[in-house]
Structure formats: C-alpha cells, structure tokens
Amino acid sequence: MTATAASSAPATFTLPPLPYGYQDLQPHLGEETLHVHHDRHHAKYVENLNHLLSGQSLAPTSLEDVIRSAARTGNAALFNNAAQAWNHSFFWESMTPRSAGPEGRLAEAIVKTFGSPEKLRERFIAAGLGQFGSGWVWIVARNGVLEVLSTHDAQTPISDTTTIPLLTCDVWEHAYYIEHRQDRAAWLTDWWSKLANWRFAEKQFAAATGQGSLWSFPAATH
Numbered sequence: 001m002t003a004t005a006a007s008s009a010p011a012t013f014t015l016p017p018l019p020y021g022y023q024d025l026q027p028h029l030g031e032e033t034l035h036v037h038h039d040r041h042h043a044k045y046v047e048n049l050n051h052l053l054s055g056q057s058l059a060p061t062s063l064e065d066v067i068r069s070a071a072r073t074g075n076a077a078l079f080n081n082a083a084q085a086w087n088h089s090f091f092w093e094s095m096t097p098r099s100a101g102p103e104g105r106l107a108e109a110i111v112k113t114f115g116s117p118e119k120l121r122e123r124f125i126a127a128g129l130g131q132f133g134s135g136w137v138w139i140v141a142r143n144g145v146l147e148v149l150s151t152h153d154a155q156t157p158i159s160d161t162t163t164i165p166l167l168t169c170d171v172w173e174h175a176y177y178i179e180h181r182q183d184r185a186a187w188l189t190d191w192w193s194k195l196a197n198w199r200f201a202e203k204q205f206a207a208a209t210g211q212g213s214l215w216s217f218p219a220a221t222h
Contacts, residue, residue: 010054011220013063015046016089024097028194033178041174042088048081053220063217064158071159083154086217087136087168091175093215094167096197103198106166106205113146121192123148124169128188134172137188139201140165141208164208166201 018038022031053060060066063086070079101117102110114120120139128137131150140147140157141164149157150171157163169191170176176187200215207214 010050010056011059011061011222012050012053013046013085013220014218015043015085016092016218018092020095020097025095025195028179028190029095029176030179033175037175038088038092042085045081045084045088049078049085052078052081059220059222061219061222063220067156068159068161080154083156083159086158087154087156088170089217090165090215091136091168091170093200094169094197095191095195096199099194099196099198101198102201104202105209106198106202109141109146109205120146120148124192125185125188128169128171129185131171136168137171138165138168141205144209164204164214166204166208167196167198169196 015038018034022034025034049066053066060069063082066082067079067086069075070082101107107117110117110120114123124137124139127148127150131137131152133152135150135152135155137150138148138157140149142160143162146166151157157165169188171184171188173182173184176184180187180190203212204215206212
C-alpha cells in the first residue's frame, strides 16, 4: 500500500458529491433514490472505511491502493467498505443527464470486439440479468481489449491492475427499486439508453491506452 509514515491524524476519505443535481436523472433515477443511495448508503461505506483505517498503522492516500492491499492481505471488512466506496463513486460518474452514444476510438473498439454497439448492449444487459443477487456489471478494457463482466457484492475490477473499468451499472436492488421495482431488465435497458456516460467511458479508454489519466477516488487527507 502506498503510504506515508504513521501520524497522529489517520487517513480520512471524503464522500465525493454527485457529479449532477439530485433531480437531473429523472425520471430514470429520482431525487429520493439519489438522496438515499448517495447520502446514506454510499456515505455509510465511506464512514465505515474511515473507522477501519483509524486503527491502521499506515496512512494511505489512495483508495485504489487500500483496495488492492486489502485484497492481497484478505482483510475482508476493509476491502468491502473501500471497494464499495470506490464502486459507487465510479457508478455516479458512469451516468449523465445528457447521454449520447460512444464515439471515436472507443466506438471503433466496440465494433472491432463486439460487432456493433447493439451487440455490446445485448451482452451488457445479459450480464446484468445473469448476475445472481447483488453486484455490478462493467465494461472494462483488459490489456487494451474490451470486455463485459459482472462482479458479486463489493468485488471490483480494479483489484487487478491490468483491468481498467470504463462504465458500471449497479444491479443491487436498492439502486433501482423505487423507479423500476423488481424489474432489473427495465433498469438495465433504461440505464443503457438514457443514462450511460459515454464521454466518461471514452476518457477512461483513452487513459487505458496511454492517453490521459484514469479517474481516481479523491485522495485522503491526514
């Protein structure tokens, strides 16, 4: 884990604000859902993370390093809270009120790998529907090649440094229950066509191929 020497002040991560207003994703995700999911559910993971880190002898600054270190050492409580803090922030970035389809090099890579954006859509929605129970569905670049994958519970692609996430959709039931009830297929379809942030994905893909910087969780303070 990248860390500084231990100090009297433990590392503290802060819940990042949403990258849009609470009403901006309506009617696909409403204000009530975002307040509960971000301000309470996501915030609790960050609170738990900071509590767990307060007992550590190191002072990490990177949440990504915390996640990878916890995965290596088998610290399940730290991993679960750190990974869920990260996954949720990446999920908020994966959505936009002004969704528009992929362009440029990412669009070319989608056609090369999947045949068409529609084929990618089918693969993505199938992966989300096939995820039993709680978890996430992702578009990632692994060694520069696009893949669709799903992860259970707090598992996250960034545990593997060769895997760069481009977009993710939360398929835990609380993410969509108010607007879509138990209809995960409707949620995934709505998310893909109305909310997916392809401009963000394009920046991630460019960074994965050596152009620009990857998105990262805001650094801890001490």
